Amino acid sequence: MKKSITIIGSGFSSLAASCYLAKEGFDVTILEKNSTVGGRARQLIKDGFTFDIGPTWYWMPDVFEKFFDDFGKEPSDYYHLDKLNPAYVVYFDKLDTxxxxxxxxxxxxxxxxxxxxxxxxxxxxxxxxxxxYDVAIKDLVYRPGISITELITPVTIKKANQFFSTIRTSVRKNIKNNRLQQIMEFPVLFLGAKPSNTPSFYSFMNYADFGLGTWHPKGGMYEVVKAMYLLALELGVKIKTNQNVEKINVEKGVVKSVVSNGEILYSDVVLSGADYHHTETLLDEKYRGYSEKYWDSKIFAPSSLLFYVAFDKKIKDVSHHTLFFDTEFDVHAKDIYDDPKWPEKPLFYASFPSKTDDSVAPEGQEAGIFLIPIAPGIEDSPEIREKYFKNIIERFETLTDQKVIESILFKESFCVKDFINDYNSYKGNAYGLANILTQTAFLRPKIISKKVKNLFFTGQLTVPGPGVPPSIISGKIVSDLIKKSFDKTSL
Structure with a gap:
């Protein structure tokens, strides 16, 4: 009799885990709360425009290749990749890039x-x-975060000082130009922390940026979700959408079932790729591994205010990925991490995928995604959203020297309340826990439940951390741990 596994959520980590577990002979069922798979990497399709609701950057192509190769596949079996040139453009002032x-x-x-x-x-x-990068991505990030000894290797001993110095220190040691400093510090923002708090070992993100480049799957990042979804189905995974898991049942310290849409579903193993904090609220309090005080004490990566904007014309002087660094990052960062509040002068990012992909917007028109990083848990209202859209779109017009407001066909927004409502995200965070020294590897929430047998976790709140490639790796890590916990002959 096959051992049954119920996976809560269908984000990158859950889909990856489901593929590995099905390949090993487990009977795998995914329960997804929303109407489509992908977790935070869903799509908005409207009036001929297609927007990635979540991730828009395709970095570390080798991680995707390794995942598909584990199943005798290649990314090209499912989607077409283009390397972007330029990878991205940074605005510092009017037409100054x-x-x-x-x-x-x-x-x-x-x-x-x-x-x-x-x-x-x-x-x-x-x-x-x-x-x-070679040390981290080919070795350390695939370790399960169970013990500090995982980090102690001959190589990491030699690099110990890089865990106690910061990216900011490393970058600014020899390079003095402020613009270049900002460009070099930018990649660690994907890790959800300030450069001044991120260990310099994470410079591997700079290699991911400059060395491996920025790519785009034709049709958008959701094409990767669809690829993993199709692979999961090929491997026999059952995927059910519109499934709201309301309870995880435990008997004598062993997980027994989940309650979804009022129905009890029995399972030998429960794996949650949903928000870790939310998942623990589905347990009776005595079975929760972490207290509310614990979660409140953690440093979370930012949330985001996002706008999905359709334009009736092509936008000039922008790239597929465009960063706007016309204000002080350190001031904005304080409003995210030190004194959480809405920033007065936020930096922002804009993606125009239709610059390189004609499938995401009607001919002669443009799809634009705008993002402002903000502190999780702050007030979110339609009035605040509109105020900040006005702020960034007016600056956008000034910086790029063009009028675009009157060319907007429609816009949709997504912010703290939506992250909570759609993903049960703790405080509406967008990226999980920040990868600072005290929240790295074995210091992150554990993949294996501390109190419930056969309950496991995966995704951005556990190891290895935030981002699409780390989430895929997290699915691999947890599947290995689950496989080890069962005798293969009993599957």
Whole structure:
């Protein structure tokens, strides 16, 4: 008799885990709260426009390749990838930009133009970053976060100082140009923490940026979700949508079933890829591994105010990915991490996927996604959303020297309340726990329940952390632990 596994949620980590577990012979069922799979990586389709609601950056292509290769597949079996050139553009002032090319030699040239001699410092920095990438992505991130000993290897001992210094210190040691500093500090924002709080070992994100490049799956990031969904179905995974899990039942310390839409569903194992804090609220209090005080004490990655905007014309002087650094990042960061409140002058990001992908907008028109990072848990109202849209769109017009407001066909927004309502996200966070030193590896919430046998967790609140590639890796890690907990001959 096959052992049955119920997976709560269908985000990247859940889909990855379901594939690995089904391949090993488990009877796997996914229960998804929403009407479509993908968790935070859903789509908005309206009037011929297609928007990725969640992630828009495709970094670390090797992680995706490794996942599909584990099943004898390739990403190209499911979707087409294009490498973006420029990878992204950064605005500092009106029509004042730096473009990041798709290859290192051109990036070195860009740096040299901005600061004489900086390219040699960048090359040295990236050599170390590549080594960190090889150590992290090919080894450390696949460890389950059970013990500190996982981090103690001959290589990490040599790099111990990089866990106690910061990205900001490393970046600014030799490169003095403020614009270049901001560009080099930008990638760690994907880890959900300030550069001044992120260990310098995480420079591997700079190698992911400059060394591996920025890619785009034609049709958007949801094509990756669809690929993993199709693979899961090929492997025999059962996927049910519109399933709201209301309770996890435990008997004598062993998980027995879940209650979804009022129906009891029995299972040998329950794996949650849903919000970790929310999942524990589905348990009787005595079975919860972490208290409310624990969660309140954690440093969370930002939430986001997002706008999905359809334009009736093509937008000039922007790239597929465009960053707007025309205000002070450190001031904005304080409003996220130190004194949580709405920022007065927020930095923002805009994605125009229709610049490189004609499938996401009607001919001659443009799909735009705008994002402002904000503190989780702050007030969210239609009035506040509208105020901030006006703020960024007016700055956008000034910085790019064009009128766009009158060309808006429609816009939709997504913010703290939506993260809570749609994903049961703790305080409406968008990216999980920040990857600071005290929340790294074995210091993150555990993949294996501390109090309930056969209850497991996966996703951005546990190891290895926030982001799409880490979520896929998290699914691999938890599936390995589940497999080890059962005798394969009993499946």
């Amino acid at each position: 730096i473009q990041i090319p798709d290859n290192l030699n051109d990036i070195f040239d860009i740096f040299e133009i901005q600061e004489k001699g900086s390219s040699k410092h960048l090359e040295s920095f990236l050599n170390n970053a590549k080594h960190n």
